[in-house]
Amino acid sequence: DAKTTQPNSMESNEEEPVHLPCNHSTISGTDYIHWYRQLPSQGPEYVIHGLTSNVNNRMASLAIAEDRKSSTLILHRATLRDAAVYYCILRDDFGNEKLTFGTGTRLTIIP
Amino acid sequence: NAGVTQTPKFRVLKTGQSMTLLCAQDMNHEYMYWYRQDPGMGLRLIHYSVGEGTTAKGEVPDGYNVSRLKKQNFLLGLESAAPSQTSVYFCASSYLPWGNNGQFFGPGTRLTVL
Numbered sequence: 001d002a003k004t005t006q007p008n009s010m011e012s013n014e015e016e017p018v019h020l021p022c023n024h025s026t027i028s029g030t031d032y033i034h035w036y037r038q039l040p041s042q043g044p045e046y047v048i049h050g051l052t053s054n055v056n057n058r059m060a061s062l063a064i065a066e067d068r069k070s071s072t073l074i075l076h077r078a079t080l081r082d083a084a085v086y087y088c089i090l091r092d093d094f095g096n097e098k099l100t101f102g103t104g105t106r107l108t109i110i111p
Numbered sequence: 112n113a114g115v116t117q118t119p120k121f122r123v124l125k126t127g128q129s130m131t132l133l134c135a136q137d138m139n140h141e142y143m144y145w146y147r148q149d150p151g152m153g154l155r156l157i158h159y160s161v162g163e164g165t166t167a168k169g170e171v172p173d174g175y176n177v178s179r180l181k182k183q184n185f186l187l188g189l190e191s192a193a194p195s196q197t198s199v200y201f202c203a204s205s206y207l208p209w210g211n212n213g214q215f216f217g218p219g220t221r222l223t224v225l
Contacts, residue, residue, distance in 0.1 A: 034213060043115075043201045044154065046213030087153060100170070101146075101153030 004088045009106045012078050020073040020105055022088030027068050032091045035062065035073045037084040038104070044087065047073065083109045112137050115217035117202050123223045124192045132187040132220050134202030142205045143185035144169075144214065145177060147198040154201060160185055192224045 005023040012018040024033065034049040048055055048062045050071075055062040061074040075082055087104040118133040134143065141162050146154040146169075156169030160179040174196060176188045185204075189196060199221050203214040 036213065041219075043203070043216030043219050044214075045216065049213065100155070103151070103153050 003100075004090060004102055006086070006088055006102065006105045008103065009108065011108045011110055013110050014080060015077055018075040018078045018082070018107065020075075020086050020088075020107065021070065022072070023070045024088070024090055025069045027090055033062065033064060033068075033071050034089045034091050035060070036087045036089065036101070037082075038087070039081075039084045044101075047086070049091075078107075078109050080109050080111065083107060114138065115202055115204055115215050117200075117217040117220050119220060120218070121221050123225065124189075125225050126193060128192050129188070129190050130192065130222075131189075132200055132202075132222075134185045134187070134204075134217060135183055136185075136202075136204040136215070137183065138204060138206070138215065139182070140204035140206050140215070141182070142207065142214075143179065144203040144205075145175070145185065145187045146201045146203065147171065147196075148201060148219075149198050157187065157200075192222075194224045196222065197224045198222060 032049050032051050035047040036044040037047050038044045048057050048060050050062045050064055063072045085104040085106050087101045115136045144159040145157040147157055148154045155171050157171055157175050158166055158169050158177040160166050163179055163182040166177045166179055178186045199219045201219050202217040205214040
């Protein structure tokens with residue numbers, strides 16, 4: 001399985017944009033890039049996913065490098081409720097159910 | 112919709128005891144999953160199901176069994192609990208494998224094996 005690398009932790013000020021990086025240099029052509037987040041004492045929550053093009057939804061934006069070896073999750077205006085562990089996951093949509101969440105990036109929001 | 116619910120929320124077992132964790136979803140999802148999360152680590156897939164009556168092994172299946180007799184329920188069994196199975200267990204479901212809205216997760220079951 002292709003592997004992702006994320007910083008262990010990041011801090012950001014409230015109401016400022018946050019850019020969470022993810023490296024996936026061994027990504028294959030059929031791997032989708034998924035982002036989940038896990039708030040304290042809760043189950044993970046889907047954030048966004050993409051294949052090649054940048055994606056936007058009500059929660060965040062996903063910027064994917066042209067060579068697809070890295071991506072960035074963008075929270076446009078962080079709030080205290082965005083404090084969580086963010087996981088970048090590669091998912092092959094051609095029948096492979098197995099995946100690895102990794103340890104993610106713990107995002108701390110400073111009031 | 113309740114989404115994904117898990118029963119129980121907390122449980123303490125002694126080594127060698129057995130128990131069953133119940134996961135229920137009311138979204139008519141085909142796919143269901145059981146994960147475990149150990150302190151400071153990401154989630155690891157234990158078993159999953161691609162539809163009623165089917166099950167398959169994930170990354171860490173040893174010591175666990177599962178059943179999917181009804182589409183809405185996915186049971187995780189521990190026949191003889193061991194301290195190494197102390198963990199938080201999450202159930203998830205999805206309409207498609209991952210799908211456009213990803214997997215929906217339950218609140219978790221915190222299990223301690225003494």
